[in-house]
Amino acid sequence: MKMSGTTVEDSNPKIDEKYRHIYVIIEHFEGHVVPVSLEMLGEARRLMDDFNQKYDLKEKVVAVVLGSNVRDLCEELVTYGADCVIYANHEVLKYPRNDIDTRIIAQIAKDTELIKEISPEYQSAFARPRYMFFAADNTGRHLSSTVLAELESGLASDINKLVISDLEIRHEHKTKGKTIRYEKILEMYRPDFSGFLWTTILCLDNKNPEILREYHPQGCSIIPGAFKPIERDRSRKGKVIEYSPEGYQDSKIKILNRKVVKKTVDYDTSKIIVSFGRGIRENPERNIKMIEELAQTLGAEIGITLPLSKKPYQLSQNFDSKYMIPDRVIGTSGSKVAPRLYVAIGLSGAVQHIAGMKESEVVISINTDKNSPIIDESDIFINGRLEEVVPVLTEQLKKQTNIISMRSN
Ligand SMILES: Cc1cc2nc3c(=O)[nH]c(=O)nc-3n(C[C@H](O)[C@H](O)[C@H](O)COP(=O)(O)OP(=O)(O)OC[C@H]3O[C@@H](n4cnc5c(N)ncnc54)[C@H](O)[C@@H]3O)c2cc1C
Structure with missing residues (x-):
């Protein structure tokens, strides 16, 4: 030196x-x-x-x-x-x-x-x-x-x-x-x-x-x-x-049978995904019900952020086993999705989450914090509390759906 x-x-x-x-x-x-x-x-x-x-x-x-x-x-x-x-x-x-x-x-x-x-x-x-x-x-x-x-x-x-x-x-x-x-x-x-x-x-x-x-x-x-x-x-x-490797014969692991475990949630055919994150924390069960109603109105599949899959909130068994599961995680530790519409509710837009949804065509997010990184991924950013925004959105969508179905009748 x-x-x-x-x-x-x-x-x-x-x-x-x-x-x-x-x-x-x-x-x-x-x-x-x-x-x-x-x-x-x-x-x-x-x-x-x-x-x-x-x-x-x-x-x-x-x-x-x-x-x-x-x-x-x-x-x-x-x-x-x-x-x-x-x-x-x-x-x-x-x-x-x-x-x-x-x-x-x-x-x-x-x-x-x-x-x-x-x-x-x-x-x-x-x-x-x-x-x-x-x-x-x-x-x-x-x-x-x-x-x-x-x-x-x-x-x-x-x-x-x-x-x-x-x-x-x-x-x-x-x-x-x-x-x-x-x-x-x-x-x-x-x-x-x-x-x-x-x-x-x-x-x-x-x-x-x-x-x-x-x-x-x-x-x-x-x-x-x-x-x-x-x-x-x-x-x-x-x-x-x-390359001719050596030593592959003496593995302790033998594959006798192989079955690919399919995910319980199918995001590949979902045109709309509604995802939520820790922003539901004030009243998780009530908020999930609200988000579920919005998703049903839109005909959407539901996704979550990684922390929710660790079951941070006490929920009734029905909600817990239906939504707080690894199969619903969007991001690097879960599914990569590319729907036509992605609705991000009360989630901050961490880089690992964005990596899973950035191919979405249109992104609407609802968040109380204008500085949340999800704003950079959003076509429409609604700055507000999900408790107030989601019911209004669902109500308006239901009215629109009624108008559309009346017109098509
Ligand atoms: C190795 C590794 C891999 C990971 N992989 C993934 C992954 O695949 N997917 C993933 O999602 N994460 C992943 N994570 C975790 C990631 O880094 C973030 O911690 C996580 O995504 C944050 O989750 P969140 O957005 O739900 O929570 P937070 O970051 O806590 O965000 C909550 C958001 O809700 C908003 N909010 C609060 N109250 C309200 C309200 N009343 N109304 C509306 N908005 C509200 C807040 O402003 C905030 O923006 C990974 C982390 C690591 C280290």
């Missing part, structure tokens, strides 16, 4: 050379790449293009896909931004199984022979990927934690903004109180406190000589809907490499 003023600069290129590329772990279902995987590829592409320009490097976006009959997906991944696709194809990998997938992805991440094919110029020092992206869904959240544990590095979960930068850091333990420059750090932003504040998470090497240790890859799971895929370019060229 070389001193410059009060800053100790990291001039050890060896460390930097050990870590290369962004690895994006792809998910697919019934022969199709799931949207969040294309979104992650898009963001990786944008980050890597800037990165290579800034640092004058030729690092790559590497997609990793495990499954059975997945060869055809590889070309598609190239057209969505991957420079290279590593795929493992085997009947055993047909469905996600955390123990096997973890082992294989960790093998791929550490494989220096693969790097010879991806980027021979970086092979000699290569140890691990520089960055690694997973989806923040049920499969990816679990997989990211086990893979990063296997690779003995850190993980930031549920991220919706990423920046690569050089930072001056002073930390009691990591830098032993000195200011040290860290290069090519992935700043991972996580929405917290209902999505109104961001926590920036950094995965930093220990540069304190007493506890020297490197933490790579810098890994994160990414909230579905947080980024946009790049426009598909069918003329893009990339390398596709088949």
Whole structure:
């Protein structure tokens, strides 16, 4: 390390050379790449293009896909931004199984022979990927934690903004109180406190000589809907490499039978969805009855925000088991919906919720707080108490319905 003023600069290129590329772990279902995987590829592409320009490097976006009959997906991944696709194809990998997938992805991440094919110029020092992206869904959240544990590095979960930068850091333990420059750090932003504040998470090497240790890859799971895929370019060229994994035979988990549990609520065919959040809290049972009446008048399905699925209020069994259930959650932890009309009642519009409903054609929201983020998603924002607005709306709608049905008779 070389001193410059009060800053100790990291001039050890060896460390930097050990870590290369962004690895994006792809998910697919019934022969199709799931949207969040294309979104992650898009963001990786944008980050890597800037990165290579800034640092004058030729690092790559590497997609990793495990499954059975997945060869055809590889070309598609190239057209969505991957420079290279590593795929493992085997009947055993047909469905996600955390123990096997973890082992294989960790093998791929550490494989220096693969790097010879991806980027021979970086092979000699290569140890691990520089960055690694997973989806923040049920499969990816679990997989990211086990893979990063296997690779003995850190993980930031549920991220919706990423920046690569050089930072001056002073930390009691990591830098032993000195200011040290860290290069090519992935700043991972996580929405917290209902999505109104961001926590920036950094995965930093220990540069304190007493506890020297490197933490790579810098890994994160990414909230579905947080980024946009790049426009598909069918003329893009990339390398596709088949990987022959080891150790998939000795899984403790055997799939003997498989049944897909269907959700109890069908949002796919719902043209109108009325959702409510913690704004019902003054009198939950009465307010839900009111919202139910509005939904019935509109012929709408009912959705909720995540906190309500944790059953925060005492309700009669009928309401509790009908509405306060995970199947009704809209957002990253529940369903992604795209109705023609979305009515958001007493919900603030946290980023995780918005990710689930932002494809709605028209959004009407009712909220007491003009500063609630839901206002930014709304075509019509009604500033008021739901207890007063909802009954008026229902009454007016009933009158309109009567007029419409009288006219059509
Ligand atoms: C990893 C992770 C995943 C998550 N996934 C999801 C997800 O998939 N879906 C999801 O919804 N959340 C999710 N969340 C939670 C999310 O961050 C928010 O905490 C949650 O969405 C807030 O719920 P809310 O809008 O009901 O409550 P609040 O944020 O408390 O908002 C209540 C709103 O009601 C308004 N209000 C109060 N009284 C009235 C009244 N009388 N009339 C009208 N308006 C009123 C208030 O002004 C406020 O805007 C997730 C969080 C994490 C950390």
